[in-house]
Amino acid sequence: MTHAVIIPLFNKAAYIAQTLQSLLRQHKLPEELIIVDDASTDHGLSITREFLHHHTTKFGACRIQIIELPENKGPGHARNVGFAASSSTLISFLDADDEYHPRLLEMAAEAFSRHELDFMVLNITFMPGREIYPDLDPLKQYIEPIAPDLYLIQDPLRAVSSPHFIMGVGSNVITRRKWINGHYYSAEAQLNEGIDFWYRVLKGIVNKVPGKIALQTGAYLYVNEVPGSLSRKNYTHFKQVELPPVISRYINSNDKHDRLLMGMIGERWYKHALQNLTSNHQKMCFVWYHRWFLKPYLGYLLLKMNFKS
Numbered sequence: 001m002t003h004a005v006i007i008p009l010f011n012k013a014a015y016i017a018q019t020l021q022s023l024l025r026q027h028k029l030p031e032e033l034i035i036v037d038d039a040s041t042d043h044g045l046s047i048t049r050e051f052l053h054h055h056t057t058k059f060g061a062c063r064i065q066i067i068e069l070p071e072n073k074g075p076g077h078a079r080n081v082g083f084a085a086s087s088s089t090l091i092s093f094l095d096a097d098d099e100y101h102p103r104l105l106e107m108a109a110e111a112f113s114r115h116e117l118d119f120m121v122l123n124i125t126f127m128p129g130r131e132i133y134p135d136l137d138p139l140k141q142y143i144e145p146i147a148p149d150l151y152l153i154q155d156p157l158r159a160v161s162s163p164h165f166i167m168g169v170g171s172n173v174i175t176r177r178k179w180i181n182g183h184y185y186s187a188e189a190q191l192n193e194g195i196d197f198w199y200r201v202l203k204g205i206v207n208k209v210p211g212k213i214a215l216q217t218g219a220y221l222y223v224n225e226v227p228g229s230l231s232r233k234n235y236t237h238f239k240q241v242e243l244p245p246v247i248s249r250y251i252n253s254n255d256k257h258d259r260l261l262m263g264m265i266g267e268r269w270y271k272h273a274l275q276n277l278t279s280n281h282q283k284m285c286f287v288w289y290h291r292w293f294l295k296p297y298l299g300y301l302l303l304k305m306n307f308k309s
Contacts, residue, residue, distance in 0.1 A: 001109045004032035004088035004177075007096050008078035013044040015097035015224060020051050022099035022222075028106035029062050032088050036067045036078040044096070076185030076193045083180060092174040101220040108174050111150055111216065118179060118211035119202060121153070122172040122221045132219060138164040139215075149218035156213040157206055160199060161260035163267070167202075168194030172221050179205050191272075192244040192265055199246065199261060234276050238286035241273040251296055256303060263300020266293055 005023060009016060023030065037045045045068070052064060065085055069078065079093050090112060094100065104122075111117055124133050136143065142159035143151035153159050160167050167173060173194075183204065185197045205211040235241050246265045250258035270293075277283045 001090060001113055002031040002088035003028075003090040003092070003105055003109065003174075004034060004086040005030045005105075006079060006082035006086060006091065006093050007033070007035045008038060008075045008082065008093065009035055009040060009044055009048065009096045010038040010072065010075065010078070011040050011042045011044060012096035013040075013042040013047055016044050016048055017051050019094065019096055019099055020048065020055075022102075023094075024055055024058055025102040026100065026105045027103055028109060029060055030088075030105060031061070032063045032065070032086055033059070034065045034067065034082045034085050036069065036082040038069050038075065038078045039072040073187055074190050074193075076189060076197070077187035080184050080187065083177075086177065089176060090174055091177045091180055092171065094171045095223075097224045098171045099222040099224075101218075101222070104220040107216070107218075107220065111147070111214065112174075112176070115146060115150070115214065116212060117214050118176055118205050118209065119156075119213045120174045121167050121213075121215050122174070123215070123217045123219065124166060124169065124172050125219045125222050127222050127224045129225070133166050134164050136217070138162065143215055146214075149216060151215045151217070153213045153215055156202060157257040158260065160202065161257060161264050163264055168192070168196070168198040169223075171223070173198050175201060175205075179211075186245045189242065189245045191242040191269075192246060195261075195265060196245040196249065203257070234278050235273070236278050236282070238273070238277060238282045238289060241269075241277070241286060244269050247293075259296075259300060259303055263297055263304070266297055266300070 007019065023033065035048055048066065067081060067085060069081065083091065090108065108120060111120065139159065139162065142154050144154060145151050159165055179201055183197065183201050186193050189196065202213065205213070244265050247262055247269065250262040253259060273286050274283050277286060
């Protein structure tokens with residue numbers, strides 16, 4: 001089963017070599033490695049070229065492509081370009097500051113083949129603190145063990161709207177390429193754009209097949225908590241806080257799963273803004289400016305309560 005790893009690269013000179021090294025350590029090398037440089041302004045691209053030049057033979061038959069974009073259009077656009085250049089059966093997007101456990105690609109190929117999976121979510125180990133997410137205890141009602149550290153997700157659209165679930169954060173999804181066809185990252189979005197993209201892919205699978213959706217635990221993905229990342233960004237003006245695409249996409253949806261996801265992401269978005277805005281005045285402005293969100297948020301809380309009862 002062939003596997004393409006697509007890396008969007010933008011100003012990750014401090015991390016890209018160790019990310020590539022994590023691929024070189026794989027027990028099963030990827031059949032395709034596609035690196036899309038999003039007009040980096042640091043030395044990340046030259047470090048990438050030098051690393052690949054010195055280790056070309058170690059990648060064996062892996063087909064390696066480097067795509068240089070003429071202007072920066074964000075990680076979503078870079079991933080779209082990388083996917084269009086791929087041809088493998090399995091697809092994963094690996095951020096240029098994340099790392100794979102040496103057995104990840106081997107494990108994924110075996111799990112997809114043996115259990116006929118369509119979609120796999122990986123748990124995440126955040127570095128350097130080694131916190132592991134998600135905690136399985138709040139998710140017990142949604143998961144059924146089928147192998148060591150591998151669980152089938154029951155009612156996946158409901159599961160991914162749980163605040164305890166993590167999907168589309170970092171590089172924690174692997175799927176068959178046929179399910180991505182026709183879906184694109186929102187190129188202009190950089191806040192929770194991965195959640196928006198993978199939810200649409202997942203919804204397409206569930207509505208058509210319904211398919212086998214799995215959660216793979218066992219710490220196969222390491223996500224570095226990078227200073228200056230969007231999750232840690234400070235804002236001096238409330239309008240700098242981007243509206244997540246999940247909210248704008250599903251604010252008027254009548255689908256209960258869309259509304260649950262929209263509410264859960266909206267709650268995170270509000271907390272993110274109030275934690276990261278640098279003045280109380282700007283926090284007050286944010287709350288007033290987005291007062292329109294109060295009504296759909298209350299609807300989300302009521303819907304969540306009905307699901308629990």
